[in-house]
Amino acid sequence: MEESAKIFIVEDEKHIARFIQINLEKAGFKTAIEHNGRRAYERIIQEKYDLVLLDVMLPEMDGMEICKKVREISDVPIIMLTARDEIKDKVEGLELGANDYMIKPFASEELLARIKGIIKRRREVRRQEENHFIIGDMILYPDRYEVKVGGEPVELTHKEYELLIYLVENKNHVLSRDQILQQVWGYDYFGNTNVVDVYISYLRTKIDDRFGKKYIHTTRGVGYVVRD
């Protein structure tokens, strides 16, 4: 289960803010509330929120100005909350970079649907952008030290993971034992060069043998290579 998103409710009408908060928390979101515009701006840029609900009319700094200033430095999703007679605000808000708008009063189901839609799209984009390698059924996330084969997570030690990443980064290129040793164990490694063969055998046990595939190939007299 993914961690619940944190929604920042910026609304000076306290009963409305509280009403939104109750509904969001009931739906499993984390929330924070701010009634003052200037403090809201400061909190948006200092704290980490997954989405901001931003009222337009606020004390000290209005929602439009907040949106404009936040967009100079952050792409946090923003849904503007505008009153019915402030339709021009909606256009201006979107021009300033708000992702969506809601006209008050709104049904909490509608607000929840918009929030869920934005957060879902954003998580999908993040997932696609995240650095990863795909070799056949194997997918590696170097930033997270994670590897999955056919969707199944594989438990590797740190060294095993570094070795696998090095092989995968050089997919289809045969790497010599010396190259692997220098890259994965470092130039000042004084141990036995057999360590490479030993770790290759660990990886084969955990990946090739377990999943009945052949990713790690030996090129006799040269070294090792990962192939699709």
Ligand code: CA
């Ligand atoms: Ca207001």
